[in-house]
Amino acid sequence: MRTDECLAKLAEFRTDEVVIAAMTSAVLWPAHGSHPRDLIYVPSTMGGAPALGLGLALARPEVRVIVLNGDGSMLMSLGCLVSIAEQAPPNLALVVLDNGMYAVTGGQPTPGAGRIDFAQMATAAGWRSARRLATPDAWAAALPELLRAPGPHFAQLTVAPEPTAITPPPEPMGDRLARLSVALGKR
């Protein structure tokens, strides 16, 4: 399946969840509509989106947080699979769009491209659910649980390799954070 196809399906099911989009997802997610609870995480900490999502989920247990990550980014921070499992925030879902490449740097293969089962790693770390999906139908079938049932949930989506040019977000980071803060409301 294609990355954009996965994001379109997520946009269809998404209601008021925070969506943190990093790397390729940060480029493609805005095309599926603007939402005040979107955080286009560019510039980011390399591999930092899942950890950022963990912090937000812990601070705001009443808010559902979805992190869109890449396989290259996931490889940079595999330890956070364990950190997240230990904290076990029921309101967090992590989606790894696995295209087997560093899409924004020209499409170079990631280490172990196509062979890494992140979902098994998440299972071993203790996530409540973890799945590896390769078809749009399977992704669509999994979304209700990911978005509604207590987590943390992990999903590895096998997607087609498509190099993606990184483009700067249309507004400064400060404006994006301010909008998210307003959308989250007072704690």
Place this chain on the structure above:
Amino acid sequence: MPTIDLASVAEQLRCLGCTHLVWIPDSEIGGLETHLDRSIRLVRACREGEALAIAAGLLLGGGRPIVAIQCTGFFEAGDAFRNVVQDLKLPLFLLIGHRSRAAFEAGRSGDSAARYLEPILAAWELEYIVLRPGDDAAAIGELHARAQAGGFAAAVVIAE
């Protein structure tokens, strides 16, 4: 043996309203865990860059986290620090254990971890104080109050 009064440090964290301690322990501040009560949630990270990103998410959600790491981990976390403080402009607050500082100052250690911490803090333009054995832990609360009021990141360097 710890040389800083960790019970006083824990009391400072409580007084300044810390909600989460995000950390990777080192030999000096590792005993802090035993002094924490249930008002502060301990979040164990696997790497220091990850700890900083977790703290960023907590800050975005309205939490009041403090990150406790060793200076070696601060070196590792440079990219995360750059992003959280320079890009996101979040008022990160850190406790940084300064490995071998006392021995280095006495000319008894060539530990590069001791030598490079302060130059790197200066390069990152991070405001900090140094807490030495016997110093009043109230300095933590004073720096935290100034950093919160000014909206800037700051660190307490704990001499080891």
